[in-house]
Amino acid sequence: MSVVDEIKARLDIVDLVSETVQLRRSGRNYTGFCPFHENTRTPAFVVFQETGTWRCFGQCNEGGDIFKFVMKKEGWDFPEALRYLAERAGVQLKPVTPQEQAAAEENDHLRQLLEDAVIYYRHALLSTPAGQQALTYLREQRGLSDETIEAFGLGYAPAGWDAGIGYFKSRGYTEEDLLAAGLVSQRDSGGVYDRFRHRIMFPIRDERGRMAGFGARMLDPEDMPKFLNSPQTVLFDKSHLLYGLDRARKSIRDHDQAVIVEGYLDVIALHQAGFTNVISPMGTALTEHQLNILKRYTRRIVLALDADAAGDKATLRGLEIARQTLDREADPVFDARGLLGYESRLQADIRVTTLPEGMDPDEVVNRNPQEWEQIVASANPIVIHVMETLAANQDLDDPKVKSRIAAQVVPLIQDVPDSIERDTYLQQLARLLKVDERTLWDGGPRVRRRPSRPFRRDVDTPRESSAPTMASTHGETTYALEAYCLGVFLRRPELLNKVNRKLRENRLNSLSPEDFKHSDHQAIFRLLQEAVDQDMAEPDRYVYSSLSLPMMELADDLLARTGKLDPVEEKVVDELVRILIDLRLRDLRQAIDYLRYLIQESQEQGDLKATQYQQVMVEHTRARQLLDVALGRFTSRSVPVR
Numbered sequence: 001m002s003v004v005d006e007i008k009a010r011l012d013i014v015d016l017v018s019e020t021v022q023l024r025r026s027g028r029n030y031t032g033f034c035p036f037h038e039n040t041r042t043p044a045f046v047v048f049q050e051t052g053t054w055r056c057f058g059q060c061n062e063g064g065d066i067f068k069f070v071m072k073k074e075g076w077d078f079p080e081a082l083r084y085l086a087e088r089a090g091v092q093l094k095p096v097t098p099q100e101q102a103a104a105e106e107n108d109h110l111r112q113l114l115e116d117a118v119i120y121y122r123h124a125l126l127s128t129p130a131g132q133q134a135l136t137y138l139r140e141q142r143g144l145s146d147e148t149i150e151a152f153g154l155g156y157a158p159a160g161w162d163a164g165i166g167y168f169k170s171r172g173y174t175e176e177d178l179l180a181a182g183l184v185s186q187r188d189s190g191g192v193y194d195r196f197r198h199r200i201m202f203p204i205r206d207e208r209g210r211m212a213g214f215g216a217r218m219l220d221p222e223d224m225p226k227f228l229n230s231p232q233t234v235l236f237d238k239s240h241l242l243y244g245l246d247r248a249r250k251s252i253r254d255h256d257q258a259v260i261v262e263g264y265l266d267v268i269a270l271h272q273a274g275f276t277n278v279i280s281p282m283g284t285a286l287t288e289h290q291l292n293i294l295k296r297y298t299r300r301i302v303l304a305l306d307a308d309a310a311g312d313k314a315t316l317r318g319l320e321i322a323r324q325t326l327d328r329e330a331d332p333v334f335d336a337r338g339l340l341g342y343e344s345r346l347q348a349d350i351r352v353t354t355l356p357e358g359m360d361p362d363e364v365v366n367r368n369p370q371e372w373e374q375i376v377a378s379a380n381p382i383v384i385h386v387m388e389t390l391a392a393n394q395d396l397d398d399p400k401v402k403s404r405i406a407a408q409v410v411p412l413i414q415d416v417p418d419s420i421e422r423d424t425y426l427q428q429l430a431r432l433l434k435v436d437e438r439t440l441w442d443g444g445p446r447v448r449r450r451p452s453r454p455f456r457r458d459v460d461t462p463r464e465s466s467a468p469t470m471a472s473t474h475g476e477t478t479y480a481l482e483a484y485c486l487g488v489f490l491r492r493p494e495l496l497n498k499v500n501r502k503l504r505e506n507r508l509n510s511l512s513p514e515d516f517k518h519s520d521h522q523a524i525f526r527l528l529q530e531a532v533d534q535d536m537a538e539p540d541r542y543v544y545s546s547l548s549l550p551m552m553e554l555a556d557d558l559l560a561r562t563g564k565l566d567p568v569e570e571k572v573v574d575e576l577v578r579i580l581i582d583l584r585l586r587d588l589r590q591a592i593d594y595l596r597y598l599i600q601e602s603q604e605q606g607d608l609k610a611t612q613y614q615q616v617m618v619e620h621t622r623a624r625q626l627l628d629v630a631l632g633r634f635t636s637r638s639v640p641v642r
Contacts (some may be wrong), residue, residue, distance in 0.1 A: 003081070004067075004520045010089040013052045018214060019105040023047060026597075036060045037203050037256055042602045046594055051478070051519055053517060054238075057594055057613070059256060075207060075249055075296060078523035079548060094553060103234075107441045110235055113173055114211035117183060120167055121155025121201040121214075131156040133219055134200045140446035141263055148272045151247075153203045155215060157196035164194040173211045182213055182230035192462075195231075198223065202243070202264045204236070204282070207293060209246040212236045215264050215282060227263070228281065231411060238285040242294070243267055243280040247371060252297040258377055259302045260286065260338055267364030278361075285335070288533075289317030291342050292526070296564045306355050308582045326561050336386050336412055343382070344417045351379035354389075384411050391432055402433045406440055416511050470557045478586060480561070481579050482521045487562035488576060489528050490555055491537035495573060496532050504575045506630040508584075515580060517587070520554050527551075578634040583626050588624045592617065 014030055017023065023030040024043075034045035034056040044058035054098050055063030062072065070081040125131040132158040138144045144154075157164065168178055175192050178184040179222040184192040199216035206212050215231030221369055230236045244267040245252075252258045255277045261267060270278040285302070294301060341348045343482050355364060361406060365372045380388065390405045406429070413425045489496055500510040513522040513529075527546055533537040547555055566572050595617045602610040 002554055003086065003093060004554060006091050007082075007085050008052050011066060011085060012049070012089065013054065013069070014047055014049050015053060016066060017047050017069060019628050021045060034058055034060060036062070038254075039073060042598060042605065046324075048590075053571075055594075057591065057598055057616075059236065063517065064522075065518050068522070071519060072490055077287065078519055079551075081519065092334035095316075107235060110177070110233075111211050113168070113177055113181045113183070114213070114235070116168070116171060117164075117214070118155065118175075118183075118203050118211065121157055122153060123155075123199075124158055124185070125149075125154065128158070130198075137219065138200065144363065146267060148268060152268050155201040155203075155270075157194070157201050159191045159198035160572075161197065164196070165192065175576075180233060181530060182236055185231075190284060196228065197628075199228065204230070204241060204243055205246045206241060207245045207249055212430045215243070217264070219320065222572055234444065238282055240289050240293075241282070242272065242290055244280050245279050245293070245489035248269065248277055248279050249297050252279075252294070257300040257302065257376075258294050258298050259304055261304050262306065263360075263416045266361040270365055270372070273372070275365065275372060283456050286339070286342075288342055288345070289530075291348065295348060301350045302347060302376055303350070303352045304355060304361060304375065304379075305352060306360070336382050337415060339382050340412065340415050345510055347509070347512060347514060351366060351381055352545065353379035354385075355376065380423075383409065383416065384428065386412060387425075387429055389431060391563045392457075396433060402435060405429075406433060406435075410440055417507070418503075419507070433511040447596060452489065479518055479521075481583055482518060483517045483561050484585075485576055485579055486516070486521055486524050487526075487558040487560075488565065490524070490540075490543065490559055491562060492572075493528055493531050493543060495569070497527055498569075498573050499576050499580070502573060503580070506577075506633065507626060508581070508630060511580065512560050515583065524554065526560065557642055574634055578631065581631045581634065585624065585627050585631065588620055588627065592620050595620065 011464055014023065017030075017032075018245045020035050021032040023032040025553050026046075028048075028050060030047040030049065031043040032047075033043050036056065037059040042058075045054070045056045047054045053063060062068075064072075067078060067081045070076065070085060071078065074081070076084070083093065099111055122518065125134055133151075138154060139146075139148055165175070168183070169175075172299075175184065179186065179192060183195060185195045186192055197215065198219055200219065202213055202214045202217070203211060204214040213233065213236030215230075216228045218224070218226050218228075229238065232238075240620065243264055248258070248267075248271070257428055259275070259278045260272075261280050264282070267278050267280045270276075273487050281287075291301070300372065304404065339350055342471060344347065355361065355375065364375065387405075387409050390408060394401050394405070396402065407428055410426075413422055413429065416422045416425065426437050426440060430440055433440075435439075496511070505512055511525070513525050515527055516522050527543055528539075531542040531545075534542060535547070536542070544552075544555075566575075595613055599610055599613045599617065602613060
């Protein structure tokens with residue numbers, strides 16, 4: 001029995017959830033009001049004691065096991081929830097290795113150094129003559145109150161080349177510490193100098209509030225770049241951080257929406273005005289990792305672009321809206337097609353809105369807070385935003401203009417996985433251009449398939465299959481089927497792309513962590529995704545080098561469930577697809593069964609949500625029909641093997 005299995009065996013999910021949610025028995029299950037969103041009419045939150053899982057059939061539409069509940073409630077990742085629940089269950093985790101212990105201690109040391117730096121920069125802002133220029137700028141030009149400056153820990157870096165070095169050395173830190181924390185830079189001739197000089201300092205924390213690095217804004221117009229961030233360190237990775245998330249995560253969950261703006265001061269001004277669900281990617285393009293972090297709190301995301309970023313000239317350059325990075329280290333892009341891919345994989349709702357020309361968010365909210373609310377409320381789906389941006393100020397009676405717009409929007413529409421959304425977008429484009437829909441679809445450009453990432457060929461000895469047969473999967477638990485699939489992916493990570501391609505060919509979404517209902521499996525799958533997406537190492541090596549000791553034990557258990565694989569790769573892929581479709585069908589059947597109960601109960605209570613549940617039921621029924629058709633294709637050509 002793995003550590004995860006032992007924890008689940010010792011802890012009753014009903015007991016744990018009951019500490020937060022008032023549950024009442026309903027047949028074999030328990031129901032209550034979801035703790036993750038507002039709902040006081042119909043109890044749409046269900047705990048399935050037999051399977052040790054929970055699900056919300058209401059607004060948040062999430063679910064999982066005991067680990068996922070703790071992760072969502074506390075905002076933790078899987079290892080944190082594992083440690084907490086292991087301690088609660090009295091299960092002994094494997095001790096960390098000396099290397100892991102040393103790395104943790106080093107990280108704690110660097111975080112303490114960064115916390116001391118916050119105090120140092122803050123003192124320089126509030127209590128030195130040199131800091132008065134920065135303080136005046138923040139108060140008078142940006143309209144920030146002293147309370148806001150205090151809350152966000154803003155500071156000032158003195159102008160000298162070694163003022164910070166002298167201070168930190170006096171507190172016992174070494175030059176190696178300062179380099180590792182990103183507070184100094186290395187001279188070509190040897191030695192170090194302060195990285196941040198005569199700048200306003202913005203502490204950057206991770207979602208748990210732990211220090212990771214700094215952003216710094218120039219005060220002297222001659223100093224370039226305008227914004228300078230900490231360099232890449234063991235603690236600071238811009239692609240894995242979102243500025244303000246530590247302060248915004250509760251509000252994001254409460255509003256079930258995250259609004260993304262460009263810069264630090266935009267976030268701070270909006271928080272001061274009461275819009276506390278706002279964060280920033282710090283001038284870089286949004287990454288899938290950042291969106292995965294956000295998805296712990298909401299699936300509804302709004303990108304607030306400035307008018308230049310959303311302009312038609314930039315959009316016409318291959319649908320990529322060039323955005324100037326704050327520290328000028330790179331040229332991030334707003335990629336409409338990339339965002340559509342994220343939206344599909346993460347099952348999120350990503351929308352885009354545009355600010356008034358020449359205005360920043362802080363200027364908008366200072367002029368009229370209601371105007372900001374309206375801007376966010378008017379955010380459009382990605383395809384509609386691109387469509388309207390391309391059409392703005394164009395002569396839509398000109399056939400060449402129509403053709404140019406269609407050439408860029410139709411491929412986007414073809415990328416949308418949901419057939420109802422695709423048809424709706426096509427209808428809107430046809431009305432906009434005043435052409436027939438069939439002309440757009442039949443005569444429009446075709447999507448160009450992106451080349452697959454090259455993978456190393458498997459040089460292992462040919463393997464025999466131990467895949468579950470069609471008959472055996474009916475008796476298998478969801479956990480066992482998920483474990484089998486992940487075991488195969490751990491042996492052959494490159495199969496993940498091939499399975500996704502087969503799913504898309506059958507008009508089904510690519511795999512996402514939500515296809516796996518157990519949090520330990522979700523954690524392994526996210527690592528597999530990272531392994532396939534990166535190109536620094538072979539995917540299998542990347543996975544095994546990234547596993548912590550508790551996760552290694554889980555991986556060993558998953559590998560033990562798979563045995564050897566069929567030497568015919570096509571058979572393995574087909575079998576994986578069939579099992580994954582079966583898992584999706586199981587999830588949908590459970591959802592449909594409980595929706596029937598919710599519809600009946602809400603109708604008896606006169607709750608208007610009955611209509612909403614009926615709409616969801618229609619969507620689930622259509623999805624089930626699509627899955628049934630796909631499963632039929634793979635079942636008919638499946639050759640059961642032992």
